[in-house]
Amino acid sequence: MLRIAVPNKGSLSETAQQMLWEAGYTGRRDPRDLIVADPRNGVEFFYLRPRDIATYVGSGALDVGITGRDLLLDSGSDAAEIAALGFGGSTFRFAAPPGTFGELGELQGRRVATSYPGLVGAFLAERGVTAELVKLDGAVESAVRLGVADAVADVVSTGSTLRKAGLEIFGPVILESDAVLIGSGSRKPGTDTLLRRLKGVIVAREYVLLDYDVPAADLEAATKAAPGFESPTVSPLHDPDWVAVRVMIPRTDMNQVMDDLYALGARAILVSAIHAARL
Ligand SMILES: Nc1ncnc2c1ncn2[C@@H]1O[C@H](COP(=O)(O)OP(=O)(O)OP(=O)(O)O)[C@@H](O)[C@H]1O
């Protein structure tokens, strides 16, 4: 059985479980479940704090896990990223009251509050900056106002927490993070199947199927407007002057592509959802 660590709480938990469910796995029914066996799929799920998942996987206690790239790097564990999973995106940034700091070097000898001392310490050390790291569990944005730090380094998503705390981002991007699948050592049997299934879910979320009819004379132009994932499928129609085309396109481009194809003379332009995929 492949032993898989899944976030039990926090920002990544719901989407991770939803993705596994869409990939055909049986997840937990009760949020208090800690271990769930899924013998039909040859896997066992361990529900753990996302911050601890890299430690379990890095030590070999569990085979693979879903966590954040920032948490993986912060842990310093031997686990490595296998693939990004297309959700849980955030950036990791320095912030301080407006006008306090301009460049990273100005943090030399100052106090920086963070819940990710491993990640921030390594980033500063690589750039030759020595700062005092103040380790906090959360709500680090309050640390400056309360006088325990001069700056913070934290996860930024919408930026609204920083704004409310009267802080402004400065300095370089520490990290672009995403939810990732991690493993350690040699790939355990079953990992590739899990990965293909998760990638199938990502494709089904991010792409749609586009069908349209177009005069054969305009096929080249239409194919340029909607190149598709690989190469479009082109089928004959009863009317020899027209062809039917099927392509996969990013969901976000869908309406623009439909407008462009219509303008080119395509008709019967239909979009449908992809429920599952193996590419
Ligand atoms: N808006 C967000 N806030 C916090 N973490 C986020 C956000 N969006 C994505 N993430 C990612 O989620 C992971 C942190 O999850 P974790 O469960 O440890 O913290 P949390 O969501 O802040 O929960 P809590 O603070 O309640 O423990 C990181 O990989 C982080 O990059």
Ligand SMILES: O=P(O)(O)OC[C@H]1O[C@H](OP(=O)(O)OP(=O)(O)O)[C@H](O)[C@@H]1O
């Ligand atoms: O940029 P935003 O969209 O505002 O999101 C980022 C904030 O969300 C998280 O905090 P969380 O709510 O998890 O509280 P915590 O600091 O106690 O972990 C994170 O630590 C940031 O503070």
Ligand SMILES: [Mg+2]
């Ligand atoms: Mg948090």
